[in-house]
Amino acid sequence: MSGAIRFLLGNRLIEASDFDPQLTVLDWLRKNRHTGTKEGCAEGDCGACTVVVGDLAGDEIRYRSFNACIQLLATLDGRQLIIVEDLAQAGLHPVQQAMVDHHGSQCGFCTPGFVMSLFALYHENRPPGEQGIGRRQIDEGLAGNLCRCTGYAPIVRAARQALSVPADDHFSQAREQTVASLKQIQPTECLELEYENRSFFAPRSLDELCVLLAQHPDAVMVAGATDVGLWITKQLRVIDTLIYTANVTELQTLAIDKQSACLEIGAAVSYTDAMGALTDVYPDFRPLLARLGAVQVRNAGTIGGNIANGSPIGDMPPPLIALDARLVLRGIHGQRTLDLEEFFIEYGRQDLRPGECVEKILLPLPSAGQQFRAYKLCKRFDQDISAVCAAFALTLDKGTVASIRICYGGMAGVPARAREAESTLHGQSWTQAGLDGAMSALERDFEPISDWRASSEYRMIAAQNLLQRFFLETTRDEPVHLQAGAAT
Numbered sequence: 001m002s003g004a005i006r007f008l009l010g011n012r013l014i015e016a017s018d019f020d021p022q023l024t025v026l027d028w029l030r031k032n033r034h035t036g037t038k039e040g041c042a043e044g045d046c047g048a049c050t051v052v053v054g055d056l057a058g059d060e061i062r063y064r065s066f067n068a069c070i071q072l073l074a075t076l077d078g079r080q081l082i083i084v085e086d087l088a089q090a091g092l093h094p095v096q097q098a099m100v101d102h103h104g105s106q107c108g109f110c111t112p113g114f115v116m117s118l119f120a121l122y123h124e125n126r127p128p129g130e131q132g133i134g135r136r137q138i139d140e141g142l143a144g145n146l147c148r149c150t151g152y153a154p155i156v157r158a159a160r161q162a163l164s165v166p167a168d169d170h171f172s173q174a175r176e177q178t179v180a181s182l183k184q185i186q187p188t189e190c191l192e193l194e195y196e197n198r199s200f201f202a203p204r205s206l207d208e209l210c211v212l213l214a215q216h217p218d219a220v221m222v223a224g225a226t227d228v229g230l231w232i233t234k235q236l237r238v239i240d241t242l243i244y245t246a247n248v249t250e251l252q253t254l255a256i257d258k259q260s261a262c263l264e265i266g267a268a269v270s271y272t273d274a275m276g277a278l279t280d281v282y283p284d285f286r287p288l289l290a291r292l293g294a295v296q297v298r299n300a301g302t303i304g305g306n307i308a309n310g311s312p313i314g315d316m317p318p319p320l321i322a323l324d325a326r327l328v329l330r331g332i333h334g335q336r337t338l339d340l341e342e343f344f345i346e347y348g349r350q351d352l353r354p355g356e357c358v359e360k361i362l363l364p365l366p367s368a369g370q371q372f373r374a375y376k377l378c379k380r381f382d383q384d385i386s387a388v389c390a391a392f393a394l395t396l397d398k399g400t401v402a403s404i405r406i407c408y409g410g411m412a413g414v415p416a417r418a419r420e421a422e423s424t425l426h427g428q429s430w431t432q433a434g435l436d437g438a439m440s441a442l443e444r445d446f447e448p449i450s451d452w453r454a455s456s457e458y459r460m461i462a463a464q465n466l467l468q469r470f471f472l473e474t475t476r477d478e479p480v481h482l483q484a485g486a487a488t
């Protein structure tokens, strides 16, 4: 055994060593008799296990909700874990009191999870008063929590009450002290945990990460664990070596590089962190991002993980490919850059060589007059994986298609461009007649599979209709978003 993690549980310092690196936060909590946090699905879907993690952000603490069932305990090093037992002090916490006042609980199984999601919202920056939080924010904030008996109306009423006042609880009162405690436990070097035959590493620099990957070619990288966590909890996979990437400074890059005119997104940037920068550049990214998992998944999950996972129904590759993004890969022997679409070779096979990691995504800034949309179709509005995801980037020159890139997820074994449809449209007038030809061309581009998410026929019709929708949205009278210069 070498190494140990230190974190605050509420305001208590915990030092943990000699534990299985695959141990989840939820299992650790429940084995240590903190049974307020519940297990429902053990796969990030129901929110019964929601906890809040506080991270140091300068002299502030940033509170975010996570699914404890798929979050690895080892990733808590240097952080504050807040669980439902920490909330009530002299009396109930305001979010708990609001749940009582509005009868937001029946059997109570989901309640700790809702309370923790409300607690995270309570500590978010928001204007005070009734106008402070709107229904959409409440719905988005609670989309990752399922309740089978109370119904959501009382819970939404509780949210309105609790969130109508500025945060003022024993956590905000103890902020300075907590910041000081967190500063004392910030990791400064690579964490190495050994347990029986298993290892966990948390490097802090890209060089360290590359050396570790060269030394452990069979290691599994883990960032937000919203895919890898399920391999552990659902597939019961045993992973001998885990390398946690979220502490690697370079992988947290999120900046516009003026020289290359790109938004650079480090592979370990979470969706929540990327949301602002991405939607500043491409406002039409928002509806898709807001429906990717739910807030707990977006707080943990990363765009790099979505790409590296290589799923044909991952939501990030279609829009990024439509926008001509490139991928930077890095290994001990250096860096290489490729078009994102080239990364996906065939189902289950990506162009990632042994010892390489995804370093960052290079997303070109919008060109003058470019129009972009991304659409997601799935069975549920929130917290569901796409049956079909479609993304379109179009530039017109006096009504003629100067460039168009169309990319779909869920239509093939990999996220793929509709090249026949694109070439049908290129150089033609952007009219319904031209579009009809492109919609037929989609049948030459794809032979989608049928599975429990959607039949082949449904997928094809959906893909055609989404192209039609994009056409309507770009030709209707109301102004459409033109992003020229938006990111400079």
Ligand SMILES: Cc1cc2nc3c(=O)[nH]c(=O)nc-3n(C[C@H](O)[C@H](O)[C@H](O)COP(=O)(O)OP(=O)(O)OC[C@H]3O[C@@H](n4cnc5c(N)ncnc54)[C@H](O)[C@@H]3O)c2cc1C
Binding pocket: 043, 044, 045, 220, 221, 222, 223, 224, 225, 226, 227, 228, 229, 245, 267, 268, 291, 292, 293, 294, 297, 300, 301, 302, 303, 304, 305, 306, 307, 308, 309, 313, 314, 315, 316, 356, 357, 358, 359, 383, 384, 385, 386
């Ligand atoms: C409840 C729930 C809902 C979800 N909803 C959606 C959804 O709506 N849309 C969607 O697309 N996905 C969804 N997902 C899947 C998942 O959240 C995403 O794929 C997410 O982006 C994965 O990121 P991560 O950081 O959690 O990856 P991890 O689980 O940490 O890793 C995923 C894969 O990427 C590899 N990896 C991670 N970082 C790197 C790197 N730097 N270099 C090379 N390889 C790396 C890992 O080894 C692993 O193979 C959902 C998951 C859950 C649990």
Ligand code: FES
Binding pocket: 038, 039, 040, 041, 042, 043, 044, 045, 046, 047, 048, 049, 050, 067, 068, 069, 070
């Ligand atoms: S137990 Fe369902 S999300 Fe964790």
Ligand code: FES
Binding pocket: 104, 105, 106, 107, 108, 109, 110, 111, 146, 147, 148, 149, 150
């Ligand atoms: S109160 Fe029973 S599941 Fe929500």
